[in-house]
Amino acid sequence: MCVFYSRPAALAPATAGKPMRLCFVALTIALLAGLVPLGRADLPSCLTNSEYLLRGWGTVDGLPEDSATAIVQSQDGYLWFGTFKGLVRYNGDQFTVLNPDNTPELPSAGIVNLHLDKRDRLWVSTYQGLVLREGPQWRPLRQPDGSPLGMVRTFSERANGDVLVTTFDGKVYESSGADLAELPSPPGAQGQGYLGGVDDEGHWWVLQHQFVGRWETNRWVRMLPPLDVPDEALGCAPARDGGLWLLLGKDLRKVRRGAVVARVALPESPGSVWSLCEDSQGNVWIASFNQGFSRIAPGGDMRRWRIADGLSDQGRCVFEDRERNLWLGTSGDGLLRLTHRRFQHFQLTSTSKGVLVHSVSADGTGGVWAATFGKGLFHLNEAGETTLPPPALSNSSTYLQSVLADRAGRLYVSGMGVGLWVYDQTGTRRVGQQQNVVALFQDSKEQVWSSSAGGRVTRLDASRIQEFGSSNGLPKDAGTCFAEDSSGAIWIACDSGVFRRSGEGPFTEVRDPAGAALRGVLCLKADGEGAVWLGSSDRGLLRCKDGAVAVLDADEGLPVSSVGGMVEDGLGFWWITSGPRVVRARLQDLQAVADRRKPRVDCQVFDVSDGLPRAEFTAGRQPTNTRGNDGHLWFAMTKGVAMVDPAALVLNDQPPPVYVEEISFSRPTSLASKPSWKLTRSCGAPLPGPVVLPPGSRGIEIRYAALSLTASEKVQFQVKLEGADAAWQDMEKRRSAFYYELPPARYVFRVRAANNDGVWNKAGTSLAFTVLPFFWQTWWFRIGTALLLTALGGALVWSWSHQRVVRALERECLAVEMQQLRNKLAHSSRVSTMGQFASALAHELGQPLGAILRNTEAAELLIEREPPDLAEIRAILTDIRLDDQRAAGVIQGMRGLLKRREVEWAPLSLADLVADVAAVTRPDALERKVHLTIDVPADIPPVYGDRVQLQQVLLNLLVNGMDAMSQQPPPTRRLAVQARKTQAQTVEVAVRDSGPGVPPQSLARVFEPFYSTKPQGMGIGLAVSKTIIEAHKGRIWAENQAEGGASFCFTVPLAPSPRAGEEAETGKR
Amino acid sequence: MHTDTAQFPERTVYIVDDDISFLRSLSRLLRASGFHVVAHTSATEFLSMVEPGMRGCLVTDLMMPGMDGMALQAALQKAGSTLPMLFLTGHGDIPTTVQAMRRGAEDFLTKHAPKAELIAAVNRALARDEQAQAEREHQESLRRPFALLTEREREVLRQVVQGKLNKQIAADLGIHERTVKLHRTSITTKLQVHSVAELTRMVQEAGFQ
Known part of the structure; x- marks a missing residue:
């Protein structure tokens, strides 16, 4: 019990009270519906919360009109409501409008009233008569004389399915089965409508100020004397227990077994009543068309919401769906939804900007301390909040970092620039020399650990302060949080890693199994079973137990990757904060997943749709969350404080019905345009089957819906296309699946969904369809x-x-x-190869011939001189002879290549062979600016083959290589001939070029006859080379080099050693 | 005009060809025809001894391993040499010829061209070298007198040839008009001209800046 502060009494009363509460609804609207609150600049600084969250829809959201005259939910889960411009069906995501334009069976777009009977038939009253919808069929219901029915005031239904219909013009009809039968007019004021009802005994009731009575067998029996209240003050609705609610002015009563079993005197008039509704918690809702909506609690407490409270003055109807959401229909303010709020939010300031709260800590009184950054310290309780300027801090700092109310009743507060202060019965004092303490933690020995942003860690107990530093094994950087495991060891998370101190020893670092430091840990929590859980900034949750580290991340079903805080609710659940969301998971479940006994965590995610503000949970301080002694959980947030009562949490346990609503595809030619064909689920009916798509169907899109209406934006989907998918595919929030192209086959499309609290409809739904094949398929x-x-x-x-x-x-x-x-x-x-050598030949012969010519001319000149230079003339003649021989040699070489001849087998020097071919090729290479290199080691033994044929092969390959490089820039044209001896008694010769290489698909084919990649090639050269090499029992192949260019290689056998060669010769003969 | 003997025997004919036999025979022929010949077996070898203002002409084989004739031409032009060039080739290659001529080759001959044609081409190249040299010298002679002028006189001269009056020149240069007159007298004396018109022409011819 804290007795050391006095609550400023003046502030407390102003915070409670009804008017305030109403404002909070308005605030909720502003927060959730994105509306701008008008004239609310002077909101009170204290803000409690209503128990509902409000969301509204209007024409901007796709409604035909800003009204909802009546609301029902069909058995398949769709929500139906009437407007004055059409009947609307809502699937949680989209509104589908039915009006006479698309549904000729509807006599009018003006929908007055709706009723869904026990046989799932929808009764639709319009301006122009009543129609009944059974499945996909519509049937008009007329008066016995065939004229359309007037506008329906009420529908009532007996347990056996009979329906009573009352109209505005005072008529009363009964339907038991197919048709309507008119009952005799009740003895009230003529021409004025009656309200209808039915009691638990099956009697029809009608209400009018002149007559309140019931139909017994064949006559109307007055049950109450004439009333002194006008018709507008009357109401009638079925009670959940089978009875009948009657509202007579300020008198609300429930009739059951012929007696009044409950009676409430309303404190004020609810206004002109349109309809009544009892919700699942026993509240009676009154929709008034001039005074908004009122709620009468079972105890008689009455609340009213009007336009000023963010709802509407023109109430029309209230409906509670299966998920306990309340739907409010209005005339002019659209459709409204109230969902039950899970989190309360305390903004702490009047501005919508809110105040950053760094730390919260529950004291023993049911209240909570909140340390704000800029507004000082607050003390909150459920009713509101109270500020308490700490005496010692009031003049120094309101920028607080951490607060801790310890179990001994002391309060520790630290701030920026003010050090750490302690308040207790003896007064206020500063402890230690630390500045900017960001983490405070009390261990089981009642010692308080603190860590400052400057990296100082201290431990306080009653008598002394002990400081820890590098001598105790701690790093120099700041610690962000502490924890104590079940063995009593203290853990601290620092920027550079996590450290653990067992007993009074030094801190030792905890590393992950790979030996890496555990960096980026934002929070620590021991689970009481020997493990410490680490909240990481990017790896989800990590569990350290017995030296092992288990990671829980998206793969394990944890929907957050950053964990800023963890708190246990005393009910076995951990609440894990991450950014703007909080995840609730059972600790046993987390442990099972960490032990790999279970693949995925089952959890719920709470966010702004549960009443959380548009803000983030504080991280990087300790404590950022706390559990009060009443079990409530409190969270520090970047805008105020959030609170949840885990014991009061009711999960949405309704698995959402799932439907395939539409399948469409495009013709092959018109994918870009709109779908050329579409099959839409007509309301309430399955898709007409079998679905058959024509050959070549593309862009197949399947739209589906899950009818969870509480927070449809949190509905998760999984789909599987049997025939194409092996496993379920996570679609997250997407409500359609798209398949660009499916091979012709029969498919079954399956879809399943989970509601906002992660409850799966495992069965889901399916759609079988067939994609027809083309005839060739x-x-x-x-x-x-x-x-x-x-x-x-x-x-x-x-x-x-x-x-x-x-x-x-x-x-x-x-x-x-x-x-x-x-x-x-x-x-x-x-010959064709030689054709390409024509110019080279000219050059080769031109040189000696030109030299001969010039020498002759020079000799002629010299001979004319007196005296002639005979020595020089002799030298000239020698040169002429040499040049002549050179020319003859060139011609001889060409002849050898051009001659057709029989094969001559002989041992050959490969070096000579290559040199001969290179000599022939070089002029051509020069002209084509190809850099030719020959690399034939001198120690290569002789090969066995036909000289001319092997020359032919080399020549082909060289010319081929030069051709391949004709498009390269000249400096990069390199051609290399390399030879090496292989293991297998052969010599491998490779001709490598630096060209573009051979297209991979051509590699295998280049040696085929008449296959050529060259524009002017005949496709003979390589084929001939292959023939020759194979005749030599060698192998020829092409490959692309890693560094670019192609490599053509062939092998030829080694010549037998001289002795063996003789044997071979002998053998041949 | 003699077409088969050297007209400029004091000028050097540089020959570059990788075929030693041909190089030797061509050197012999040109020497026998009266030219002073220096032979090189590669373009790079020749380039290593090129210096600015080198006189004579160059006869080079078009097709050589390493640096070929066209590359040699480009290298020479880059080095600022104006040496006239004569290309020899085993056979006429029209596109290469056109390209070489466009880049300023003096002539293009096959290795089998008649001797007279060859000698005439070498003579033409040397004549062009002479002409170019004469032009260079003329320019130099025109420019020489300007070197006698002082810096101030040059400034005054620039203004005079722009047609400015002494008064304007004085104002622009911030000197007395009488001083301008003194400078002008000094200029005409040094350049040995007698009128502004003559002065202007001389300035233009010499490319005086």
Whole structure:
């Protein structure tokens, strides 16, 4: 019990009272509906909360008109309400408007009244008559003479399903089954309407100021004498227990078994009554068309909400849906919804900006201390809040960091620049030298730990202050929070990691299994079972237990990745704050997931739709949350303080009904435009099946809805397309699935949903549809094609085997011919290659010829001189002879290449072979600006083959490489010939270019005859090379080099060693 | 005009060709025809001894390994050399020829071109070198007298050729009008001219700034 402060009495009474409460609804509207509160600049500084959250819809949200004349919920979960411009169906996300334009069965768009009977039939009263909707069918209900019914004032229904209909013009009809029968007019004022009702014994009741009575067998029996109140003050509604509520002016009574079982005298008139409704908590709601909405609690307490309170003066109806949301219909102010508020919010200031609260701590009196940043210290209780300027702090700082009310009744307060202060019975004093203490924690030995932003950690007990620092194993950076595990060890989270102190020893760092420091820990909490839970700024929750660290993140179903605070509610649940949200999960569940005994955490997420402000939970201080001795949880937030009573929490346990509402697709040609076809679920009916999509359907979109109306923005979806998906896909809040293209098949689309509190409708719903194949995608076409191909193949095989004998005979001759043909082909390839060498030849021959010419001319001049320089002339003649021989050599070399000849096998020096070809190629390379390098090690042993043919192959590959580089910039044109001996008694020769490489799909084909990637190529060169190399029992292949360019390689066998060579020669002969 | 003998025997003909045999034969022919010949087997070798103001002409093979004729031409132009060039090629390659001519090649001959044509081309190149040299010298001679002027006299001269009156010049330069007159007298004396018109022409020809 705290006795050391006195509550400023003047502030407390002003905070309580009814007018205030009404304002809070208005504030709620401003916060939740995004409306700007008008004329509310002078809100009181104390703000308690109503028990409801309000949300409104109007024409801007898709309503045809700002009215809701009557509201019902059909058994499939859709909400229906009438407006003066159409009947509206609401799926939690979208409004679907039915009017005579799209529903000709509706006689008028003006909907006066609605009723849903026990057989799920919707009775719709319009300006122009009554219609009944059964499933997808509409049926008009007329007077017995066939004329349309007048506008319906009330519908009442007996337990057996009979319906009583009263109209504004004073008529009373009864329906038992199909048609309407008019009852005799009750003996009231003629031409004035009656209110209808039914009691628990099944008697019809009618109310009018002149006559209140009931229908017994075949006559009206007066139950009350004529009333002295006007018709506008009367009301009638069924009670939840089967009785009948009667409102007669200020007199509200419940009739049951023929007697008045409850009676409330209203403190004031509810105004001109339109309708009555009893909610599931026993409150009677009165909708008045000039005084708004009133609520009469079972105890008789009456509340009224009007336009000034953010609701409406023109009430029409009240309806409670299955999820206990209250829907209010108005004439002119649209559709309103009241949901039960879970969190209370204390803003602490009158401005909407709010004040940043760093820390909250419950004292033993049921109240809570709140340390604000800028407004000093507050003490709150459920009724409101009281400020208490701390005597020692009042003149120094209102910028507080942390507050802790310890179990001994002391209050610790720290602020920016004022150090740490303690209040207790003996007075106020400063303790320690710390500035800016951000974390305060009391351990089980009643010692108080504190940590300052400057990195100083101290422990206070009754007698002394002990300071901890690097000598105790702590880092220099600031600690943000403390915890004590079940062994009594103290944990501290610092910026650089988490440290633990067992007994009186030093602090030792706790690391994760990988040995990394646990950085970014915002909060710590021990679970009393040996584990300490760490709230991380980006990795979710971490549990340290017995040296192991388990991570709970999105993969484990924890919907937040940043955890700023944790508090236990005494009911087995942990409340985990993260940004603007708080997650509630059972500790056992968290432990099971951390132990990997369970894959995912089951939890609820609370946010602004539960009454939290548009603000974030404070993190990085301690304590930021607290549990009062009444069990209420309090949270410090960036705007004020939030409070929740966990014991009073009622979860929405209604699994939401799920429906596929629409499937649409586009034609292949018109994907960009609007869907070319659409199948929409007509209200209340399943999609007409079977759904068959034509061949080539694309852009298939399936829209679905889950009818949870409490916080539809929190509804989660999962879908699975059987036939395409192996597992459920998380759709989060998306209400449609899109498939760009589906192969022809039969599919089943399944969808399931969870409501705002994470309760899943596991069964969900499904839609089977078929995408038809094109004829070439059909099985019969494919089988037919396969059969045809098989038959063709069979025929071919037969013909081949038939001719095999013939061929075997011909083969011998053919082999000879083939060889000749191959030689011819090699020749023609050579010739075409040589064509490309024409210019190089000219150069090669031009040099010696030009030199001969110039030498001759010089000699002619010299010979004319007196005396002739004979020595020089002799030198000239020598040069001429040499040049002539050179030219002859060139021609000889060309002849060798051009000649068609028989194959001559011999051991060959590869170096010579390559040099010869390089000599022929070099002029061409020069002209094409290709840098040619030859790398043939001198120790390569001789190879065995035909010189000319191998030269031919090399030449082909070199020309090929040069051709490949013709589009490269000249400095990058590099061609290399490399040779090496392989393990397998062969020599591998590689010709590497720096060209663009061979397209991967062509790699395998380049050696096929007449396959060419060159524009002017014949496709012979490489094919001939392959023929030659294979004749040499070698291998030829192409590959692309990692550094770019292509590499053509071939192998040729080594020549046998001289001795072995002789044997081979001998063997040949 | 003799077309088969050297007209400028004192001028050097530089020859670059990678084919030593051809290089030797061409050197022999040109020497026998009376030219002073220096032969190089590669473009880079030749470039290493190029210096500004080098006289003569260059006969080079178009196709050489490493730096070819066209690259050599570009390198010479970049180095500021005005040496006339003559290209030789084993066979006429029209696009290359056009390109080389456009870039200022003096001539383009095949290696089998008749001797007379070759000698004439070398003579033309050397003649052009002479002409270019003469032009350079003329410019220099025109410019020489201007070197005698003082800085102040140059300033006055610039204003005079713009047609300004002595009064204006005096005002612009902040000196007395009489001083301007003294400067003008000194200028005409040093440049040996007798009228402003003559002075202006001389300034333009010499490209005086």
